């Protein structure tokens with residue numbers, strides 16, 4: 245019993261809901277085509293950090309991306325199996341470096357999921373109870389792009405933000421003025437000192453003659 | 454003899470006029486038809502030639518005519534109403550007011566409750582694709598080992614050399630859009646200051 249490994253620790257526990265059964269993602273190439281599609285989506289997600297795909301494909305591929313990041317955080321880049329997995333699921337090899345060198349430090353201490361998935365807008369005339377091929381937006385958290393859900397607090401033209409910005413500017417200007425004054429006074433002191441020393445040296449030079 | 458010659462000449466004249474007219478029309482000197490002759494005319498050939506009707510016997514009439522697919526029995530009232538309006542919870546054919554639309558807090562457009570706002574998303578998507586193209590072009594095929602940061606016009610002055618070393622900085626010529634704020638909780642591009650004095654005291 246003591247030797248038995250804890251099952252929960254064998255596999256990373258993902259922070260997103262995963263279906264009990266995988267989706268088949270039916271396509272002309274069969275199961276191989278499914279894997280191909282997922283690889284393409286995972287690669288694109290690591291490359292672009294925000295993509296828009298069909299919900300079914302995206303939701304399926306999202307779990308793979310989460311698992312890769314989670315494994316990379318758990319085992320690091322010296323672990324052989326993790327590296328093989330990353331090598332298989334990521335088609336562009338420069339992105340394997342990104343997984344271990346950029347994404348691992350980024351997500352090391354997060355408590356939430358590593359990716360976020362939101363429903364893309366649908367036409368207004370879509371019937372309420374229909375199930376069309378919805379599209380979803382998947383993104384890695386912490387990406388450098390504008391946020392998908394805006395909050396009014398973030399707006400640069402919000403009055404509080406304008407005031408804060410002006411206060412910052414004023415503070416900075418005051419600081420610069422202080423530094424400039426400080427430098428000036430120092431320079432004056434120096435020049436006074438140097439002029440005195442110059443006079444001394446001049447006297448020294450004149451003495452031997 | 455004389456009236457016949459007159460007829461021939463008049464026909465010839467008409468034909469010549471017709472040729473002149475068509476030439477003028479094809480070369481573009483004149484509109485067709487000339488405004489003076491704007492009279493409705495129907496070509497005789499456009500009429501279908503009348504078919505010769507044959508008498509049909511009553512049996513033939515029933516076998517070959519529109520009476521083929523006529524309903525033979527009476528539909529019940531339930532059936533007729535079902536065809537007309539559908540069934541409430543399955544196929545309901547009447548127009549119903551939507552209940553899953555909501556107003557965007559940022560721009561005021563309506564969108565579905567479960568989806569992103571279409572107007573805002575279009576704006577964000579345009580900017581995102583622009584940035585993505587720039588980032589992908591800048592990174593190329595080199596191994597990615599630094600966090601990418603986008604700096605807009607007038608922001609790179611604040612960035613320190615150390616920041617440039619630890620991040621891959623993508624510079625954008627354009628001004629930062631007002632709806633795309635710098636993340637206030639993100640690590641700034643400036644060095645953390647070690648001064649302890651506090652300035653804003655009498656604001657407002």
Ligand SMILES: [Zn+2]
Nearest residue numbers: 557560570573
């Ligand atoms: Zn909106």
